[in-house]
Each structure stands twice: as structure tokens, then as C-alpha cells.
Amino acid sequence: MAxxxxxxxxxxxxxxxxxxxxxxKVTTYGHIAALIGTRNPPPPLSPLLSHLTSCRSPVPxxxxxxxxxxLKHLPADPSAPFNSQNVPWQRVINAKGEISPRSQPExxxxxxxxxxxxxxxxxxxAMGEYHVDFAEYGWFPEELPETDASP
DNA sequence: GTCTTGACCGCTC
DNA sequence: AGAGCGGCCAAGA
Numbered sequence: 001m002a003x004x005x006x007x008x009x010x011x012x013x014x015x016x017x018x019x020x021x022x023x024x025k026v027t028t029y030g031h032i033a034a035l036i037g038t039r040n041p042p043p044p045l046s047p048l049l050s051h052l053t054s055c056r057s058p059v060p061x062x063x064x065x066x067x068x069x070x071l072k073h074l075p076a077d078p079s080a081p082f083n084s085q086n087v088p089w090q091r092v093i094n095a096k097g098e099i100s101p102r103s104q105p106e107x108x109x110x111x112x113x114x115x116x117x118x119x120x121x122x123x124x125x126a127m128g129e130y131h132v133d134f135a136e137y138g139w140f141p142e143e144l145p146e147t148d149a150s151p
Numbered sequence: 152g153t154c155t156t157g158a159c160c161g162c163t164c
Numbered sequence: 165a166g167a168g169c170g171g172c173c174a175a176g177a
Contacts, residue, residue, distance in 0.1 A: 068159060
């Protein structure tokens with residue numbers, strides 16, 4: 001199994017998990033990674049990924065960073081299976097409940113605007129950072145819901 | 152080929 | 165209570 005397949009499976013899992021986020025709700029990069037790790041070894045995911053998840057703690061805590069990379073590489077092409085239009089990347093924020101000020105400051109602003117458009121109350125911090133209240137808008141399911149009814 | 156960086160998280164000082 | 169550091173995986177130069 002080439003690592004590219006592992007990466008593809010990881011990307012697929014990340015995008016699929018993000019698509020499960022309900023409208024008007026937000027979650028964290030870490031939780032997305034946790035969902036993929038907590039999820040039982042599914043057929044699409046190769047055994048190596050499962051091994052990595054079970055090797056250490058039940059949930060590897062270093063995946064979240066890669067989740068951000070996945071979103072970074074999220075194609076904007078509508079024809080792609082997963083694109084910025086199908087995947088609500090805007091509903092993913094960091095564990096501090098804030099929008100990471102990544103490279104382009106406009107990106108965070110756009111993300112905050114998109115969240116507000118969904119009815120999410122985004123509070124701007126004193127340092128210009130955007131904060132979202134998890135207690136009201138957080139979405140942290142234990143596992144991914146079985147949307148796909150084809151076992 | 153190798154090296155550095157990155158939309159992060161948790162623990163430690 | 166606040167700030168700093170290490171660690172993991174993958175893409176880009």
C-alpha cells in the first residue's frame with residue numbers, strides 16, 4: 001500500500017467527517033481527527049492507519065495538524081468529488097474555539113463571515129481574533145453518524 | 152533525493 | 165493562570 005493511498009483515505013475521511021457537521025454548528029480539527037481515529041476500522045481505510053491509531057492512545061492527538069493541511073489542499077474545483085463548496089470547511093476551527101489566523105488574514109475573515117451567514121455568533125476578540133462559543137454551537141458527536149446506508 | 156514549514160493539540164515549566 | 169515546547173504526517177521548494 002502506497003502512502004499516497006493512506007493519505008487519500010485520510011483526506012476522504014476528513015472531508016466526509018466535515019460534511020457531517022450540521023448547518024449552524026462548528027467543531028475542531030482535533031475532533032475531526034478523533035472521529036476518524038475513534039471510528040472502527042472501516043473497509044476503505046487501510047490497516048496501516050488503524051494500526052497507527054491503535055498503536056498509541058485510542059486517539060492520536062497529532063492528526064489535527066494534518067487535518068488543517070487537508071483543508072488547505074481542499075480543491076476549489078466544483079467538479080472535484082470534494083471541493084470547497086461541498087465541504088463546509090468553515091465549520092472547522094481550532095480547539096481554543098477561535099479561527100486560526102493562518103497565512104491569509106482574509107481567509108479567517110471570510111470564514112467568520114460564512115459562519116455568521118449560517119447563524120453562528122462569531123465574537124471578535126480584543127486581538128482581532130474570531131471566537132465561537134462551543135457551548136452553544138459546538139458539535140462533538142462520539143462517532144460519525146451512519147449516513148451511508150450501504151453496509 | 153533531502154529539508155523546512157504548516158488552517159494543531161496536549162502537556163510541562 | 166499564562167506562556168513555551170515537542171510531536172506527528174504530508175506537501176512544497
